[in-house]
Amino acid sequence: MLIMNIDRELVEGACTNAVKDVIETMTGFNIDEHYKNDEEDHISTVEISGMMFIFGKRNAIFSLSMTKESAATIVAYMTGIPPFELEDEDLYDGVAELVNMITGRIKAQLINTEYYFDLTPPFTIVGKNHYIVHKSCVTNIFKKFIVENLEIDLKVYYLD
Amino acid sequence: MKILSIDDSSIVRKIIRGAVETLGYELLEACDGIEGFLVLEKEYKNIGLILLDWNMPGMNGYEFLKKAKANNEYKKIPVMMVTTETEEGNIVKSIQAGAENYMIKPFTIEEMMKKILECLGNGC
Ligand SMILES: [Mg+2]
Numbered sequence: 302m303l304i305m306n307i308d309r310e311l312v313e314g315a316c317t318n319a320v321k322d323v324i325e326t327m328t329g330f331n332i333d334e335h336y337k338n339d340e341e342d343h344i345s346t347v348e349i350s351g352m353m354f355i356f357g358k359r360n361a362i363f364s365l366s367m368t369k370e371s372a373a374t375i376v377a378y379m380t381g382i383p384p385f386e387l388e389d390e391d392l393y394d395g396v397a398e399l400v401n402m403i404t405g406r407i408k409a410q411l412i413n414t415e416y417y418f419d420l421t422p423p424f425t426i427v428g429k430n431h432y433i434v435h436k437s438c439v440t441n442i443f444k445k446f447i448v449e450n451l452e453i454d455l456k457v458y459y460l461d
Numbered sequence: 462m463k464i465l466s467i468d469d470s471s472i473v474r475k476i477i478r479g480a481v482e483t484l485g486y487e488l489l490e491a492c493d494g495i496e497g498f499l500v501l502e503k504e505y506k507n508i509g510l511i512l513l514d515w516n517m518p519g520m521n522g523y524e525f526l527k528k529a530k531a532n533n534e535y536k537k538i539p540v541m542m543v544t545t546e547t548e549e550g551n552i553v554k555s556i557q558a559g560a561e562n563y564m565i566k567p568f569t570i571e572e573m574m575k576k577i578l579e580c581l582g583n584g585c
Binding site for chain 1 (some may be wrong): 469470471472473475476479504516518544545546547548564566567569570
């Protein structure tokens with residue numbers, strides 16, 4: 302399969318804006334993009350990954366991964382419910398909804414470009430210390446964000 | 462008076478519950494359009510506003526809206542779309558189908574409370 306290049310500046314910019322917009326609006330926290338070397342970034346292990354297939358001219362898989370602690374902090378501030386009162390299902394649904402909102406914001410910025418896409422229902426992968434690995438030749442975007450000393454990983458893998 | 466939130470995300474319904482209860486109203490919940498109609502059937506006389514998500518499995522918000530606005534009893538209840546859908550075409554489509562107001566996710570609880578009051582104050 303021929304893997305086409307992507308306009309990195311455009312798509313990465315849309316991802317960063319969307320994550321900042323959604324997290325800052327929903328939680329009131331400031332969020333910063335974190336720069337580390339790629340090797341180190343790609344091996345971070347997480348406990349909850351919110352996922353979405355995005356379909357358009359360019360199909361892709363979007364994921365937002367974090368530890369349970371990060372999810373609990375973010376969902377607590379989103380809802381106003383203290384972290385200890387949140388059930389696991391709240392965290393899974395919360396991360397999936399973050400994916401829904403972030404991809405919605407990304408989509409809005411990519412209108413009239415070849416990267417515009419349709420949203421599909423988000424879902425969640427759960428498990429201690431999992432990580433998502435795609436083949437290295439696939440065009441991908443990887444970004445790490447820091448919110449309240451907690452890390453969030455964003456990945457977009459283009460399938461064509 | 463009661464407000465009905467139809468959204469497949471339980472977290473969004475919890476956020477909306479916070480806003481609705483702070484304003485002193487009661488929240489009814491449904492996770493998709495089909496469940497939304499079950500709640501409407503029983504409670505439509507007490508419901509003053511419907512907050513409606515667009516993207517839901519089962520019956521989505523747009524299908525629900527068209528069906529609700531075609532019903533003589535339900536069409537009087539104002540509907541505010543609460544959705545990540547920002548596409549102009551979809552916003553126009555939902556207003557043409559009878560939605561009185563539109564709110565794009567993400568939103569703050571304060572923004573949600575303001576919009577709810579707006580909707581209740583002047584029928585959106
Ligand atoms: Mg939804």
